[in-house]
Amino acid sequence: MKFKMIHENYNVYDLGRSMEFYEKALGLKEVRRITAPDGSFIIVYLANEESDFQLELTWMRDMDRPYNLGDCEFHLAFRTDDFEAAHALHKEMGCICFENEAMGIYFIQDPDGYWLEILPAKH
Numbered sequence: 001m002k003f004k005m006i007h008e009n010y011n012v013y014d015l016g017r018s019m020e021f022y023e024k025a026l027g028l029k030e031v032r033r034i035t036a037p038d039g040s041f042i043i044v045y046l047a048n049e050e051s052d053f054q055l056e057l058t059w060m061r062d063m064d065r066p067y068n069l070g071d072c073e074f075h076l077a078f079r080t081d082d083f084e085a086a087h088a089l090h091k092e093m094g095c096i097c098f099e100n101e102a103m104g105i106y107f108i109q110d111p112d113g114y115w116l117e118i119l120p121a122k123h
Contacts, residue, residue, distance in 0.1 A: 007045065007054040008076055010114050013066045015042060015059035017111045022046050025093060025108060026078055026116070028055060067112055075107065075115040083120035090118070 012018040022028040028046035031054065035042050039061055046055045055076070080086040083104075090096050090108045097109040107115045 005053060007056045009056040009058055011058045011067050012112050013063060014111060015057060018057055019044065021111050025090060025095060069113045072113060072115055075117050077117040077119060079119045079121060081121050086118055
Protein backbone atom coordinates (compact mmCIF):
# COMPACT_ATOMS: atom_id res chain seq x y z
CA MET A 1 0.00 0.00 0.00
CA LYS A 2 1.35 3.43 -0.97
CA PHE A 3 0.35 6.92 0.11
CA LYS A 4 1.10 10.19 -1.66
CA MET A 5 0.95 13.53 0.15
CA ILE A 6 -1.33 15.87 -1.79
CA HIS A 7 -1.98 18.92 0.38
CA GLU A 8 -1.56 20.67 3.72
CA ASN A 9 -4.38 22.76 5.22
CA TYR A 10 -3.97 26.08 7.02
CA ASN A 11 -6.99 27.91 8.39
CA VAL A 12 -6.64 31.62 7.66
CA TYR A 13 -8.34 34.70 9.07
CA ASP A 14 -8.05 36.98 6.00
CA LEU A 15 -8.13 34.89 2.82
CA GLY A 16 -7.19 37.69 0.42
CA ARG A 17 -4.21 38.79 2.52
CA SER A 18 -2.99 35.19 2.81
CA MET A 19 -3.33 34.54 -0.92
CA GLU A 20 -1.34 37.71 -1.71
CA PHE A 21 1.38 36.65 0.75
CA TYR A 22 1.76 33.14 -0.68
CA GLU A 23 1.87 34.39 -4.26
CA LYS A 24 4.47 37.07 -3.54
CA ALA A 25 6.60 35.09 -1.07
CA LEU A 26 6.50 31.64 -2.70
CA GLY A 27 4.93 31.96 -6.16
CA LEU A 28 1.85 29.92 -5.19
CA LYS A 29 -1.32 30.63 -7.18
CA GLU A 30 -4.91 29.53 -6.87
CA VAL A 31 -5.61 26.30 -8.76
CA ARG A 32 -9.13 25.62 -7.49
CA ARG A 33 -11.70 26.85 -5.02
CA ILE A 34 -14.64 25.46 -3.08
CA THR A 35 -17.25 27.85 -1.70
CA ALA A 36 -19.97 26.67 0.66
CA PRO A 37 -23.46 27.30 -0.77
CA ASP A 38 -24.35 29.21 2.39
CA GLY A 39 -21.09 31.21 2.36
CA SER A 40 -19.89 29.73 5.65
CA PHE A 41 -16.48 28.73 4.30
CA ILE A 42 -14.16 29.08 1.32
CA ILE A 43 -11.37 26.63 0.57
CA VAL A 44 -8.67 27.72 -1.87
CA TYR A 45 -5.94 25.39 -3.13
CA LEU A 46 -2.61 27.00 -4.03
CA ALA A 47 0.20 25.41 -6.03
CA ASN A 48 3.05 26.10 -8.42
CA GLU A 49 4.67 24.24 -11.30
CA GLU A 50 7.49 22.82 -9.14
CA SER A 51 5.39 19.98 -7.71
CA ASP A 52 1.84 18.70 -7.54
CA PHE A 53 1.66 19.29 -3.76
CA GLN A 54 -0.95 21.90 -2.82
CA LEU A 55 -1.49 24.26 0.09
CA GLU A 56 -5.12 24.40 1.14
CA LEU A 57 -6.24 27.68 2.73
CA THR A 58 -9.55 27.51 4.57
CA TRP A 59 -11.48 30.65 5.49
CA MET A 60 -14.38 30.31 7.94
CA ARG A 61 -16.99 33.11 7.88
CA ASP A 62 -17.81 32.82 11.58
CA MET A 63 -14.22 33.01 12.84
CA ASP A 64 -14.09 36.31 14.70
CA ARG A 65 -10.41 36.36 15.70
CA PRO A 66 -7.01 35.26 14.41
CA TYR A 67 -6.26 31.57 14.98
CA ASN A 68 -4.26 30.50 18.04
CA LEU A 69 -1.34 28.44 16.75
CA GLY A 70 -0.03 27.47 20.16
CA ASP A 71 3.73 27.15 20.23
CA CYS A 72 3.88 26.99 16.41
CA GLU A 73 6.04 23.85 16.54
CA PHE A 74 5.14 22.78 13.00
CA HIS A 75 6.02 24.06 9.56
CA LEU A 76 5.94 23.45 5.83
CA ALA A 77 9.29 23.48 4.00
CA PHE A 78 10.18 24.89 0.58
CA ARG A 79 13.40 24.35 -1.36
CA THR A 80 14.48 27.21 -3.64
CA ASP A 81 16.86 27.29 -6.58
CA ASP A 82 17.97 30.86 -5.70
CA PHE A 83 18.41 31.06 -1.94
CA GLU A 84 20.00 34.53 -1.97
CA ALA A 85 17.21 36.07 -4.07
CA ALA A 86 14.55 34.38 -1.93
CA HIS A 87 16.20 35.66 1.24
CA ALA A 88 16.37 39.20 -0.19
CA LEU A 89 12.68 39.10 -1.16
CA HIS A 90 11.60 37.78 2.22
CA LYS A 91 13.77 40.32 4.04
CA GLU A 92 12.17 43.10 1.96
CA MET A 93 8.72 41.71 2.82
CA GLY A 94 9.65 41.70 6.53
CA CYS A 95 8.46 38.12 6.97
CA ILE A 96 11.69 36.39 8.12
CA CYS A 97 11.01 35.24 11.67
CA PHE A 98 14.02 33.01 12.36
CA GLU A 99 17.39 32.33 10.74
CA ASN A 100 19.76 29.48 11.44
CA GLU A 101 22.90 30.51 9.62
CA ALA A 102 24.83 27.45 10.88
CA MET A 103 22.32 25.18 9.13
CA GLY A 104 21.95 27.50 6.12
CA ILE A 105 18.16 27.84 6.47
CA TYR A 106 15.60 30.40 7.56
CA PHE A 107 11.90 30.60 8.29
CA ILE A 108 9.27 33.07 7.14
CA GLN A 109 5.94 33.69 8.84
CA ASP A 110 2.65 34.10 6.98
CA PRO A 111 -0.06 36.63 8.00
CA ASP A 112 -1.66 34.07 10.34
CA GLY A 113 1.58 33.11 12.08
CA TYR A 114 2.34 29.84 10.24
CA TRP A 115 6.07 29.20 9.82
CA LEU A 116 7.51 28.19 6.43
CA GLU A 117 11.06 26.85 6.17
CA ILE A 118 13.20 27.99 3.24
CA LEU A 119 16.04 25.69 2.19
CA PRO A 120 18.71 26.15 -0.49
CA ALA A 121 18.84 23.84 -3.51
CA LYS A 122 21.57 21.71 -1.98
CA HIS A 123 20.78 20.98 1.65
